[in-house]
Amino acid sequence: MSLEVDVRxxxxxxxxxxxxxxxxxxxxxxxxxxxxxLDAGAASVVIEGDGLKxxxxxxxxxxxxxxxxxxxxxxxxxxxxxxxxARRVLEITGLVALLGLE
Numbered sequence: 001m002s003l004e005v006d007v008r009x010x011x012x013x014x015x016x017x018x019x020x021x022x023x024x025x026x027x028x029x030x031x032x033x034x035x036x037x038l039d040a041g042a043a044s045v046v047i048e049g050d051g052l053k054x055x056x057x058x059x060x061x062x063x064x065x066x067x068x069x070x071x072x073x074x075x076x077x078x079x080x081x082x083x084x085x086a087r088r089v090l091e092i093t094g095l096v097a098l099l100g101l102e
Contacts, residue, residue, distance in 0.1 A: 002026070004051075007033045014042040019051030022059030031062045035069070043075040052086040060093060067099060078102065
C-alpha cells in the first residue's frame, strides 16, 4: 500500500495533496509531514483528497488529530476535496461537517 503526500506551504496555509491509500501503514506519514509545517508556524491546513483510493480508521484518526491540533492553535482545517471513496467513508462516519469537507 502506498501514499504520495505533497505538502506545500502557501501564505501560512499548508496544502496537502494525497494520492493513494491512507491506512495504518501510511497515516502517520501524513501526520508527521503536516506537523512539521505546523511547527514551522503554518496556521491552516487544507487537504486535497481527490486522489485517495482508500481511507481507513487510521487515516480518519490522523485527520482528526491534525484537525484538533490546528483548531487548538487557532487555525482552520478543511478537506477541500475528496475522492468518491473517501467522501463516502466520511459520510458514513458522520465527519463531513466536522472536517469541513467542501
